[in-house]
Structure formats: structure tokens, C-alpha cells
Amino acid sequence: MTLEKNHDQQERTQGMPALEQLPPGPRTAVSAAVARRLFRAAVARLDVTVVEEPSGRCYGRGGPLMRLHRPEEFYARVGRDGLIGFGEAYLTGAWDAEDLAGFLTVPAARMATLVPEPLQRLRALVTPRLPSHQRSTEANSQANVAHHYDLSNDLFALFLDETLAYSSALFDTSVRPAAQGPGSVADHLVATPPEPSDDPDPTLHHPDLAEAQGRKFERLLDEAGVTAGTRVLEIGTGWGELAIRAARRGATVHTITLSVEQLELAEERIAAAGFADRVRVELMDYRALAATGATYDAVLSVEMVEAVGHEFWGTYFGTIDRVLAPGGRVAIQAITMPHDRMLATRGGHTWINKYIFPGGFLPSVEAIDQVTRGETTLRLTGQLAMGSHYAETLRRWDRRFLAQRDAVLALGFDDLFVRVWHFYLAYSQAGFASGYLDVSQLTFGREDG
Structure with missing residues (x-):
């Protein structure tokens, strides 16, 4: 199913649930x-x-x-x-x-x-259960995405760097082999934590953050083997930075998104970079890809699996499996949690679901490995864990967001919105800084490829 843009349905409101009064009794x-x-x-x-x-x-x-x-x-x-x-x-x-x-x-x-x-x-x-209207079905997914990503491109530009990358950066540090336990990926690396860095003026762009975001994208492209002539599929366009970098390597790119706001700005950025002839941006649910009959040499996705919902992980990776050409490779960046905590919290409704990401749920690396082994021909071949780099990325975003408070209010948002987003960014930073959450670049191939 290819979706149509509908600005009448995409109201640019703050979308905040009302804070309920506590009933006495x-x-x-x-x-x-x-x-x-x-x-x-x-x-x-x-x-x-x-x-x-x-x-x-x-x-x-x-x-x-x-x-x-x-x-x-x-x-x-x-x-x-x-x-x-x-x-x-x-x-x-x-x-x-x-x-x-x-x-x-x-x-x-x-x-x-x-x-x-x-x-x-x-x-x-x-524990309250995830409301049925937030389940990441085809009928619900665009509304879930719009709740967050269609808030305002100008809002995100206030605290992101010039790449508009809204995912973990990869700072310039060494990597080391991870301790190998049962079921570990053979090529499992861990990035050394970056040193915290504060600019005297947090309202300004930090060049090293943009460089770190570029490093993240380029490593994913390397892992997927993207070169001149590669047919690339990207699931989750963001604001177009990965697609631009793939096209710069000489690839042709089909990138899909459910965010109207992101699609429009991504198309502008891609055209300004001179790659409109190499990159096609489409408003499409990932489940519609199999029906197109197209195949790709490389499939990439950055922090999108978190929005899929645990009931649909098999569908998500099965779709990737069907559209991946023989000999193709897959590289995704995924936020994960420990497997035991994932099992304990599956199906629950959280503060993050209610205020930030409706329908979102974090997988474990073990769950991803189980799903791909059990339901696809994909096999996890590499992992770079870099949770400490997300903690630093979020710390910078939060610092910059708070420094831009007046500009946020000028966009029409209120003090409650500022407080919600400060809590969201700090809460997320704490998850990665503590090790409760992790983020990894995961590489997949086929046993016969």
C-alpha cells in the first residue's frame, strides 16, 4: 500500500495527552x-x-x-x-x-x-497494556509516526546538527572485541566510550557531532557493501542524510517513510545535493514493499525496528528477506534492551509510548537473532555495540534543546512540551549511560551468500 500525502489529516499540534487529575478515594x-x-x-x-x-x-x-x-x-x-x-x-x-x-x-x-x-x-x-489503537498495524502506523516525526521540522532542526540525523552518532573512538557468551555474534565489537564535550555556546552547531553522525552512516554503508551501481532500499528516510550519502557513492536509492514532514524536507535536501535523479522518496509502509516485486542489493534502516512492534518483527524481517537480491547484505542500527527485560515488559504501555512514541517497543539482539533465524534466510553476522555513544549524543541534544527553549516556544509549543521533551531526552540518556539500553549496528547476510 502506497500512502497519499494528506495535510488535512496531519494536524501540526503538540499532541500531548491531558495530564489527568488524581481522583480522591x-x-x-x-x-x-x-x-x-x-x-x-x-x-x-x-x-x-x-x-x-x-x-x-x-x-x-x-x-x-x-x-x-x-x-x-x-x-x-x-x-x-x-x-x-x-x-x-x-x-x-x-x-x-x-x-x-x-x-x-x-x-x-x-x-x-x-x-x-x-x-x-x-x-x-x-501494568497497563498498550492500547489497541497504538499497535503498529498498517492502519495505525502512519498515525503513530506522525505523532512524533510530524511535529515540526523546525523543531528538530533546533537541536540536531546540520545532518539532521536523529539517531545515535558514532564518535571517533577505538573498538574492541566484546566478551563472547553463549549465542554471541562472532564479529561482535564494542565502541570505546567517547569523552564528553561541551561547547561554551550550546545553541551553535558542534562540528564533531556532525562528523560523528557521518561516521555512523558511512560505516552502515560500508557494512552493506554500497558502492557505485548498488540498488539500495532504505526503510525509514529520516531527513535524507543516508540516502544522500549512498547516492554520493553512485548507488540508486529507494527510500520509504511514513512521515509527511520528513518526506518533504528529505526531497528538498536530496535535490539540493544534486541527487534527485538517483533517489526516490516514497510515502509507504514497509509491508507494501513485497508487492512491488522490486529487489535490492542492500537494505538499510536506522532506528526504525523500534517502531515495528514485537508482533510484527517477523513481518519486518521477512519483508527485508523477500526484497533482498541474491548476494545482498543488510545493515540496520537498532536500539535494544536486555532479553530478560524485553520479555518482562513486552506488551506494556509506557511513559514513552504515551508521550513520545506510540506503539514503540525495543527488541533485544537475541530476539532479532531468533526471529531472523526462525523466519527468514537472513543471518546476523556482525554487531557494533555503541550505547555509550548514544548517551553522549542525547546529552548534547538535551543541552541544545534546553538552550533553545525560547525558539521552541516561538514555534507555538508550550512550557509543558519543553518539560516533556527534557524528560524524554534525559530519561533516554540515562538508559544508555546506565547500560540498561544499548544501540548497535547489526549486519546480516545469507548462509549461501
């Missing part, structure tokens, strides 16, 4: 009391400092500071809505932290053990 009181006890017990084991106002009571073993401005609201929101309530209590100002990412990194590193194991077994009973 026994349920709220009881759940708040349980949350208070669990939270204090967890904090007592963490290297953080939590101060409750106005009493000044402190918890934790010392470390990044969190202030509970309105403790009763905080515990009530956490008690009723868990981690979604934790994030929403930040949005309302019930709590704050001067170093938000620094504070969040500490519990993120202990995420699997913060809640006692007997209570973790009850997770499925208390």
Missing part, C-alpha cells in the same frame, strides 16, 4: 501508601539523595539530588500509574532534579531489581 490513598513504602525502600539502596519538602526529610545513600516538592501527589501518581505516574509527576512539577539525567541514571542501572521479586511477578496484573 480509598484506591488512591492505598496505592499511594504502597508506592511510598516501595519508593523509600528502593531509594535506601541507591546512591542518590531524595529530599521531601517541606519537612526536609532525606532518603538515599547520597548522590544526585531529587526534590519532592509535592510528596503526596508524587506517591499518588506513582501508586496509580507506576512509571507513567513517575514521569507525569515530573511534568506537573511534583518533583524535580537539577541534573535530571544524572539522577535517572542511578535507578536505571538497577531497574531489574528495584521492585522486590514477588511483586515483579504481579507486573502483568498492574
Whole structure:
């Protein structure tokens, strides 16, 4: 199915769910009391400092500071809505932290053990499920994508570098072989963490970030074997940087997206670079590719599998398998989580789903390997893990986003939006800095190729 552009359906609104008022009553009181006890017990084991106002009571073993401005609201929101309530209590100002990412990194590193194991077994009973309208079906996917990527190209340009790459950069560091465990990829490398770098004026572009983004793209193109004459498919256009670089190598590119805003700017950037004759950008769901009958020598995708949904991973990789020509190669960049955490959280509704990426869910590398082995002829042959590089990328984005607050407001967004996005960027940074999340470039081939 090729989709038509429809600007009437793509309202450029902030798309924020309303912050609900907490209903009074026994349920709220009881759940708040349980949350208070669990939270204090967890904090007592963490290297953080939590101060409750106005009493000044402190918890934790010392470390990044969190202030509970309105403790009763905080515990009530956490008690009723868990981690979604934790994030929403930040949005309302019930709590704050001067170093938000620094504070969040500490519990993120202990995420699997913060809640006692007997209570973790009850997770499925208390965790809200992903709403049916957010499942990444063909009917829902464009709306899911539009919620985030069609906010405003001008917004993203405020905090991204000039490549407009909205994915992890790869800074200039060494790589080393990863420790090999059962089921490890033979060619499994880990990128050495980059050194944090702060420009005196965060509103300016950082040349080294653009260089690092270029390094990421060029490595993916190398892994996929893209040279002159290569027929390239890109799933998830972004703002066109990978397609431009592939065309610069002499490849012909078919790149697909579900974002109207990204498509229009990508076409402009591709034309300005002089490659309109080599690159075709199309508004299309990846599931429609098999029906076209086209085949490609290389398939690339950057941080798109996270939007597919776990029910459709087989469809996604099966589609790639069908359109990949004999001897072809696949290179994707994917955000991942540990396999056990993926299994524990699968199907749940999170703060990120509610406010940032409807329908999104992170795979594990093990799950990707299982799906491709079980349902396709693709085989995972290489992995470069670079989660520390995403932590640094996000730190820079967040710093620049906050420095551009007035410009964000001038685009028509409000203070709540700024707070939502600061929490999103800091929350994500904490995930990678703690090692709870990772991002990898994954290379696939065929056993016969």
C-alpha cells in the first residue's frame, strides 16, 4: 500500500495527552501508601539523595539530588500509574532534579531489581497494556509516526546538527572485541566510550557531532557493501542524510517513510545535493514493499525496528528477506534492551509510548537473532555495540534543546512540551549511560551468500 500525502489529516499540534487529575478515594490513598513504602525502600539502596519538602526529610545513600516538592501527589501518581505516574509527576512539577539525567541514571542501572521479586511477578496484573489503537498495524502506523516525526521540522532542526540525523552518532573512538557468551555474534565489537564535550555556546552547531553522525552512516554503508551501481532500499528516510550519502557513492536509492514532514524536507535536501535523479522518496509502509516485486542489493534502516512492534518483527524481517537480491547484505542500527527485560515488559504501555512514541517497543539482539533465524534466510553476522555513544549524543541534544527553549516556544509549543521533551531526552540518556539500553549496528547476510 502506497500512502497519499494528506495535510488535512496531519494536524501540526503538540499532541500531548491531558495530564489527568488524581481522583480522591480509598484506591488512591492505598496505592499511594504502597508506592511510598516501595519508593523509600528502593531509594535506601541507591546512591542518590531524595529530599521531601517541606519537612526536609532525606532518603538515599547520597548522590544526585531529587526534590519532592509535592510528596503526596508524587506517591499518588506513582501508586496509580507506576512509571507513567513517575514521569507525569515530573511534568506537573511534583518533583524535580537539577541534573535530571544524572539522577535517572542511578535507578536505571538497577531497574531489574528495584521492585522486590514477588511483586515483579504481579507486573502483568498492574501494568497497563498498550492500547489497541497504538499497535503498529498498517492502519495505525502512519498515525503513530506522525505523532512524533510530524511535529515540526523546525523543531528538530533546533537541536540536531546540520545532518539532521536523529539517531545515535558514532564518535571517533577505538573498538574492541566484546566478551563472547553463549549465542554471541562472532564479529561482535564494542565502541570505546567517547569523552564528553561541551561547547561554551550550546545553541551553535558542534562540528564533531556532525562528523560523528557521518561516521555512523558511512560505516552502515560500508557494512552493506554500497558502492557505485548498488540498488539500495532504505526503510525509514529520516531527513535524507543516508540516502544522500549512498547516492554520493553512485548507488540508486529507494527510500520509504511514513512521515509527511520528513518526506518533504528529505526531497528538498536530496535535490539540493544534486541527487534527485538517483533517489526516490516514497510515502509507504514497509509491508507494501513485497508487492512491488522490486529487489535490492542492500537494505538499510536506522532506528526504525523500534517502531515495528514485537508482533510484527517477523513481518519486518521477512519483508527485508523477500526484497533482498541474491548476494545482498543488510545493515540496520537498532536500539535494544536486555532479553530478560524485553520479555518482562513486552506488551506494556509506557511513559514513552504515551508521550513520545506510540506503539514503540525495543527488541533485544537475541530476539532479532531468533526471529531472523526462525523466519527468514537472513543471518546476523556482525554487531557494533555503541550505547555509550548514544548517551553522549542525547546529552548534547538535551543541552541544545534546553538552550533553545525560547525558539521552541516561538514555534507555538508550550512550557509543558519543553518539560516533556527534557524528560524524554534525559530519561533516554540515562538508559544508555546506565547500560540498561544499548544501540548497535547489526549486519546480516545469507548462509549461501
